[in-house]
Amino acid sequence: MEPKLALQLKGISKRFGNVIANNKVDLDLRYGEILAVLGENGSGKTTLMNMIAGIYYPDEGEIFVNGEPVAIQSPKDAFDHRIGMIHQHFKLVDIFTATENIVLGIDDGKKFNLAEAEKSVSEITERYGFEMNPHKKIYNMAVSEKQTVEILKVLYRGADILILDEPTAVLTPQETDKLFAVLRRMREDGKSIIIITHKLHEVMAISDRVAVLRRGEHIATVETAESTEASLTEMMVGKKVSLNIERDEPKGPVDRLEVRGVNCVSPEGVKLLDDINFTARAGEILGIAGIAGSGQRELLEAIAGLQPLESGEIIYHNPQTEEAEDLRNKTPQQIRELGVRLSFVPEDRLGMGLVGNMDIIDNMMLRSYRRGKSIFLDRKQPHALADEIISSLEVVTPNAQTPVRRLSGGNVQKVLVGREIASAPTVLMAAYPVRGLDINSSYTIYNLLNGQKKNGVAVIYVGEDLDVLLELCDRILVICGGKISGIVDGRTATKEQVGLLMTKVGGETPKEKEVTGA
Amino acid sequence: MNEEESKSIGEQPEKTPVAPAEEKKEREPLFHITKRDGVTWKQAIGIRALAILAALVFSALVTVVLTRDNPLSVYATLVKGAFGKGRTLVTIHDIAILLCVSLAVTPAFRMRFWNTGAEGQTLIGGLATALVMFGLHDKVPTAVLVLLMLLAGLAAGAVWGVIPAVFKAQWKTNETLFTLMMNYVAIQLVQYFLKVADKSGSNVVGPRLLGDGIPNLFGVPYLFNILVVGVLTGVLYVYLRYSKHGYEISVVGESENTARYIGINVKKVIIRTMVLSGLICGLAGFLIVGGASHAVNPDIVGGRGFTAIMVSWLGKFNPLYMILTTLLIVFMGRGADEISTQFGLSTSFSDILTGIILFFIIGCEFFIRYQVHFNRRKKAETAEEKEES
Incomplete structure (x- = not known):
């Protein structure tokens, strides 16, 4: 008999209507290993993980935990089998502290004792090297801290098998490194970890083995040490793909859109944009980098006429009339009536850019x-x-x-x-246009943006993948806590430099912001 | 329950990774539910037809158990009640009026504006119509009178519709509560009118004081109302589907953010659409008072303002489908009344039948959206067959 596996899937299938999300997938997870699950969007990674975590129930196939067949019908069943999943979207109670969130919903028959719980939470944090204050309220936390709470929640429940669904999507390079260090310590402790990610270099850095899915089918599981980024991509896409993005020199850039001293305040009085100044030029791609929620959305919406400004001006240089128009506090309709051809690909595609049911x-x-x-x-x-x-x-x-x-x-x-x-825009703004897209679609989008740049459009690209930003953009504006922390040249800047700028001004809490200033 | 299932260990957490050698089987769920990817219209009709059939069989059972009457003769009476001799025209008119009120709420519903005030908007339209009839029925020629009645009804309905819309657009008040409360204001106003208009203390102001209202077309009663609603159905269908306004309504309803993003003035669309909703309610009030009852009291709308909500939902906010849903509801209502009289049953019994049929029709939507799979798989290792329970 083969050695016992922490987790084994045999012939798992799941259909949604006519769509086959998973087709007879086999997968095994050894004790004390990190397994990366790689696949394009719609290849069925998350569905498969959800079946292990008890969110869905498979149509066919069997799941074995520690060599025994199990039926996992709910997340509670999953926890009973010591399986825990950290989802892409956090499920935390904002007004509770970290510890309160961690113990929430545990029913072990014992009397509720927060001090006791805190102690064991601290034990876990020390053991794996997390950095976290157990008394901090969730609403005061940065995204990476919230993620830590989610991981602790799972560990506190005694999970030996951890599933992380794209944990690095919301992290800066530095935070990613920290997370990986923690994951390695867990592995040494004998935990089995499954990590879903799109980013090949992370797969190479963290995993022991890689399972590749394509169109719902399990293609192969390979040793990471024996594979390369190129070989993994080929398995994932099914054909050879060139991973280079072209970047031409901008031809005769002229100023198209000037943003001067823009300030925005939320209805609750929180400063969203703090003295933003920059110029977008025709025939150039201006990248905007920053941790999620640093004011990127507000900035684009302010330009598009969807976010009222507190102060400042947004000047559009009309190439036809040579006139400068102030777009400040105009509605999208008024902006269009001025003859400004401004296109905007918003972050929320189905909630803002399109109507899903149409x-x-x-x-x-x-x-x-x-x-x-x-x-x-x-x-x-x-x-x-x-x-x-x-x-x-x-x-x-x-x-x-x-x-x-x-x-x-x-x-x-x-x-x-x-x-x-x-x-036929003269300014094209795109917020996270490749988020959640597979490699082929992502490259289609990059090519489209490059095509617009060639046509003399001023392209503003908000992205989260620093590698792509550095390959695609002519200049990169880094935003942090609603403030510009730097504008760098896309051809010479390094990832570390941009990563540092992303956290430089202030961080998440307004207090620190005042101290550091610009 | 067979042995396997009772031996389930699903509830106990396994503390040790080492498993005992003997068989430990966990319970598999008996069935699970998945979302369908959309069904063909043939399947959808099939499911609905099955639901109606099931409803009829179930109602028959209930009838036999509760009343010991022959279900077939009960059903025959049902049909006779709605489409029997001398009843068809009244039934069609009932359909027309309910459809009219349902059409009124539909533009608002497509905008996700939950107008629960159709009852009041229709009633106030009817009251305005009655006021014109009360004051002018023996003073101006019929054509002028009818025109004035129409304008008064429309205006009153529009006012009742636009007030909650303005509050919603400007201050984001809750339209459901607001429109609902406006119903009571309308009822009180009608009651006040009754007191003032008829000193005798009767609680209906009828033809004696209001005159004859809209004359019969070609000598056929109600024909005017039926034709007006017929035309309105077509017009509204085209308006919602092919006009720019209709498109804006859908966009605002689907996502206000998208509407803002493309520069639709959301406030304007909300107000404009509620004026339309109110206008059609006002029209319904005009048709009820001017073309049918020639009388006014707080019950002339008779709950149609609320039934309309169900009609509109069941018809998926599509005016053409709504013809079918009103037909069904009116048919059931009238037929059920007949059953109570013929078989000497309490009117509650007809409510039970209507309830059963609606339950099945609404319930079958679940099976159109979702599919239920029964797990009849066998485990190869144990070679034990699960029995269907």
Whole structure:
């Protein structure tokens, strides 16, 4: 008999309607190893993990824990089998402290004793080298601290098998390194860890073995030491892919959009943007880097006319009339009436950029439906545009009448970016346009942005992957706590330099912000 | 329950990684539920037809158990009650009026504005119509009178609709409570009118004081109302589906953020759409008072403002589907009344039947969206078959 495995999946299948999310997947996890699960979007990684964690129940197949068949019907069952999952989206109570969140919902029959619990939480933090204050309230925490709480929650419940769903997506390079150090200590302690990630270099850095999924099927599990980034990509995509992004020198850049001394305050009185100054030039890609929630969204929305300014100006240099227009506090409709061709790919694709329940044609109309005096809609042009985008960007869809929420993430994004580019913009803003996209779709988007740059569009790209930012952008603006902490040249800057700037001004709490200043 | 299941150890956490050698099997769930990826219209109709069939069978059972009457003759009476001799026209008129009120709430619902005030908006439209009839029925020619009645009804409905809309747009008040409370204001106003108009103390102001209202078209009663609602259904369908306004309503309803993002003035759309909703309610009030009852009292709308909410939802906010849902509801209501009289049953019994049928029809939507899988798999290792329970 083969040696006992911490976890073994045999022939696991899961279907959602006609979509096969997982097809007869086999997977095994040894004691004391870190297994990376790699795959493009829609390859079924998260679904598979959710079945181990008790969120879904498999249609077919068996799960063995410590060599025994188990039926995991709920997250509680999973915990009973000492399996814990750290989800991409945190599930914490904001007004509770770290410890309170960790013990929340535990029913071990013993009397509730917070001091006792705190002690054992501290033990765990010391053992694995976490940095965390158990009394801190969640709403005061940075994203990385919240993640720590989620991990502790799972460890406190005694999990021996930990599943982390894209834990590094929200972290800076420095925080990622810290997390990896903790994971290695857990491995030494005999824990088995599954980590889902898109980033190949992280797979190489942390994992012992890699399981590759493609279109719901398990392609292979290989030793990390015996593979390369290129070989993994090939397995993941099914063909050879070039991983280089082209970057031409900007041709005759002229100032297109000037942001001067912009301040924004939330309705609750929190400063969102603090004295922002920069210029976006035509024919250049300006990257914006920063930890999630540092004011990137507010900045783009302020330019697009969706976020009222406290003070400052946003000057648009119109290439046709040579006139400078102030876009400050104008509605999107007024901005368009000024002849400003501003396109915006917002972060929230289905909640803002598109209407999920409408078909592709009706989504094409969002920008253009007002055209003409008729009180009725003209669906002919949008239909033609939809067909054109579907064929030129290779959108996978049954037809143009399919509601966009039925499409996969990458195809949703192609529809959105395609529409925004179709209006021949002079300024194109894109917030996290490749988030959640697979490698092929990501490169399609990079190429589209590069194409716009060549056409003399001022492109503003908010990204989270520093490697991509450094490869794609001509200049990178780093934002931290609503303030610009630096603008660097994309060709010469290093990842560490940008990573440091991302945390330089202030950090998350307003108090520290005042101390450090600019 | 077979042996396997009772031996389940699902509840006990396993503390040791070392497992005892003998068989330890965990209970598998009997079934699990998955979301469907969308069904073909044929399947959807099939599921709904099955639901109606199941409802009829179940109602028949209930009928037999509770009343010992023959269910088939009960069903025959049901059909006769709605479409029997001399009843068809009244039934169609009932459908038209309920459909009219349902059409009124639909634009608001498509905008996710939960207008629960159709009852009051219709009633106030009816009151305004009645006021015009009360004051002018013997003073101006019929054509002018009808026009004035129409304008008064529309205006009153629009006012009742726009007040909560303005509050929602400006101060984000809760439209459900606001529109609901406006109903009571309308009822009180009608009662006040009754007191003032008819000193005799009757609680209905009828044709004696209001005149004859809208004359019969081609000598057929109610024909005017039915035609107006027929045309309105088509117009509203086109408006919601093919006009720019209709498109804006859908965008605002689906996502206010998207609407802001593309520069739709959300406040304007909310107010405009509620004016429309109120106008159609006002029209319904005008049709009820001017074209049917020729009388006014707080019950003339008869709860249609609330039934309309169900009609609109069941019809998926599509005016054409809503014709079918009103048909069903009115048919059931009228047929059930007939059953109570014919078989000497309490009216509650007809409510039970209507309830059963609606339960099945609404409940079947679950099976259109989700699929239930039964786990009949066998475990190869144990070669033990699970029995279906």
